[in-house]
Amino acid sequence: MADKEQMKMAGKPCEGLFMTDPVEAYQHIRYTVIRNYGDYAYGHPLHVWDEGRRVLGKCIHCGGYVLVQSSEFHSFTDAPDGYYTDFFPVSSLEEADELNKKYDGFAIEREFEGRYLMETNGYLKWSK
Numbered sequence: 650m651a652d653k654e655q656m657k658m659a660g661k662p663c664e665g666l667f668m669t670d671p672v673e674a675y676q677h678i679r680y681t682v683i684r685n686y687g688d689y690a691y692g693h694p695l696h697v698w699d700e701g702r703r704v705l706g707k708c709i710h711c712g713g714y715v716l717v718q719s720s721e722f723h724s725f726t727d728a729p730d731g732y733y734t735d736f737f738p739v740s741s742l743e744e745a746d747e748l749n750k751k752y753d754g755f756a757i758e759r760e761f762e763g764r765y766l767m768e769t770n771g772y773l774k775w776s777k
């Protein structure tokens with residue numbers, strides 16, 4: 650059984666991540682950064698492509714948590730750079746850090762068990 654301290658730490662994922670319309674979800678998910686994990690931890694990068702980072706956000710609308718991975722692809726032609734942001738539902742700091750430990754940038758996109766929101770150069774869709 651969880652003790653009082655754990656109950657206090659446990660939260661819920663941002664409600665936007667359970668919406669149907671990805672655009673509506675994206676508009677809902679406004680957050681303050683409560684942890685910045687940077688671009689590298691546990692021996693692997695926390696992004697895909699050339700640069701990026703992962704942060705834990707707390708939604709200003711619903712108080713729920715969201716793990717945000719942003720990545721940048723540097724174009725080596727005249728094409729513009731690519732920008733990719735993923736929003737993963739998490740319930741606590743502990744859960745967010747477990748995902749950091751378990752998955753590097755590419756692995757979290759492939760292997761995350763739930764549904765997450767993907768933004769690619771401004772285009773929004775659900776992972777599944």
Ligand SMILES: [Zn+2]
Pocket residue numbers: 663664665677678679708709710711712713
């Ligand atoms: Zn929210």
